[in-house]
Amino acid sequence: MIYQDSKTLLAVRKLHATVNGIEILKGMDLTVKSGEVHAIMGPNGSGKSTFAKVLAGHPAYEVSGGEVAFEGNNLLELKPEARARAGVFLGFQYPIEIPGVANSQFLRLAYNTVQAERGKDELDPLEFDDFVREKMKLLEMNPDFLDRSVNEGFSGGEKKRNEILQMALLEPKLAILDETDSGLDIDALRIVAGGVNQLANKDNAIVLVTHYQRLLNYIVPDYVHVMESGRIVKTGGKELALELEARGYDWVGAEVKANARVSL
């Protein structure tokens, strides 16, 4: 939701990034204020997921130009773990499996690390167990998940619920959810979206990266951006998503080219 007295959380200016020497982001601009929900849409290969990973500091991506400020501080000079502790959360498109590590252990370590950074109390295993079970109800997750290895053998939907559970535990200021809707059936989509909605408040912000409009029926965005060739080419309200759903992406590109000709 857009609030009058909101402050800027994220300011991305002319961001360029490469992977394996190939430039993927080519002058990305985006401003996200507290309380807002942004959706980033666009065709395959337009750079949506790259943008999400670059913000989180994935080591395979190299920033070749531009600036990213998070709460006024240079985000790009922070290591990935420092970005996470500062309140940047990435919901993974393909959550990583960690065999042999119990989910409960992993979740508690992550939770306590972030708590310590915020000067708050860490929880011992028993306290944490009570706490996490409460959070799991939000996502209609079976407590069995705590004893299983992190994401190992989880179905697509289970993995995505586990991502949102982590978001619920870590309470990030900025949550970037990369294709959280992919691989979800309609019930799982409803549950995951319901979880995200409950976590959204006027102090945090959510950036949804998605191909499809259907997620946006459940999590209503304040802004919809269309990415193409590594930057945002069009921004609108939630109705833009519906238009994209109806007409596809091609017309956006055509419009951009036409505008470019006019401005010449």
Next chain:
Amino acid sequence: MSTTLQNLVNQPYQHGFVTDIESDVAPKGLSEDTIRLISAKKNEPEWLLELRLKAYRQWLKMEEPQWPNVKYPKIDFQAISYYSAPKPKKNLNSMDEVDPELLRTFEKLGVPMNERAKLAGVAVDVIFDSVSVATTYKAKLAEVGIIFCSISEAVRDHPELVRQYLGSVVPVGDNYFAALNSAVFTDGSFCFIPRGVKCPMDLSTYFRINTENSGQFERTLIVAEAGASVSYLEGCTAPKFDTNQLHAAVVELIALDNADIKYSTVQNWYAGDENGLGGIYNFVTKRGLCKGVNSRISWTQVETGSAITWKYPSCVLRGDNSVGEFYSVALTNHYQQADTGTKMIHLGKNTRSTIVSKGISAGHSNNSYRGLVRIAPTAAGARNYSQCDSMLIGEQCGANTFPYIQVGNPSAKVEHEASTSKIGEDQLFYFAQRGVGAEEAVSMIINGFCKDVFQQLPMEFAVEATKLLGLKLEGSVG
């Protein structure tokens, strides 16, 4: 591999100091004269000298084994000193009279030599270079009939027991390094748990090599009579030297009817530096004989040190219904090489064995599991379950599994499972994205990987092992 993964495995060795103590060191070189010198220094009976000489003569005819998957320059056995002992100030009557320099050394290593110390509850035999310098809780153990002392003392005070069992599991000519050990062994621990006695505390031996160019050839013998049980722990460290030192030990365990021996090792010899210079050659023969019915021998090892490890703690399951177990974590980093595993020899009926091996390779190291499961024709109803998992950290290391399975009885059941996994950049990024740095992430992944083995260790040892793996891997991930 990015720098984070690199930096994680490169933690400096914590025990690399040398104790400045006056030592009685035998001249370098090996001959019958050397053996007579060792035997004379220890005032040994004639039969033991004969055993040593017999071993030496067999050793001369033997070839150094070429089959392990390890590479090292030929060892010059004449360049090693076979006896080194801290010079005693006088005969010791109690722990208070131990050379304070030695006490400080072991204090620094975290080994409780003081019976009043906080970590009490574990009896310790401390071996410094070639000799045992102290054994704690001897008197208390003697009350229930347990003999726990250095093997030299045992030869002196209980010659009939030593003579009966020494070499009965690992014959003097068993293999190249066992033969060498039998010829020149200097000290080690002896435990005897009499019939029906459950040892009231963990017994432990702590080995320390201090002198450069000396070898350590210790000999451990543990006998559990019918219905007896004991848990035994072994720890080891050595100073940093640029040269390699040879550690060729022999451990023999004997379990009679219904007896139970649990043997746990946390091996942290100096592994050499990050370029592979220096470190211990750990060429060890460990074997347990389940002689009686329903007996059980369980080996648990955490191998983190040594430039080269060549070691196969084994069980010979002779008694019907006897049980052999082997739980192992072997971690190699830098240029370390490990060829380690076990042998389970099933002779008796309904004998059972379990093998759980976890190999972790980082840096440029090479880590091999080599295991033999042999079911003799007599071993009707025998069962074995083996699980061998390897984990790779980085791109330059190697992992191999060499399982040998020989089944001679059609009623036997043998299962073997193996897996290989890798700590990848994506896993570390996932942890990082949740606020967790690479070191903690690797530690958590490794501990999860080794869980099945760590569960087998006594509590304090498990904590120690967890910390040790963390330290060893520090700097390897990046």
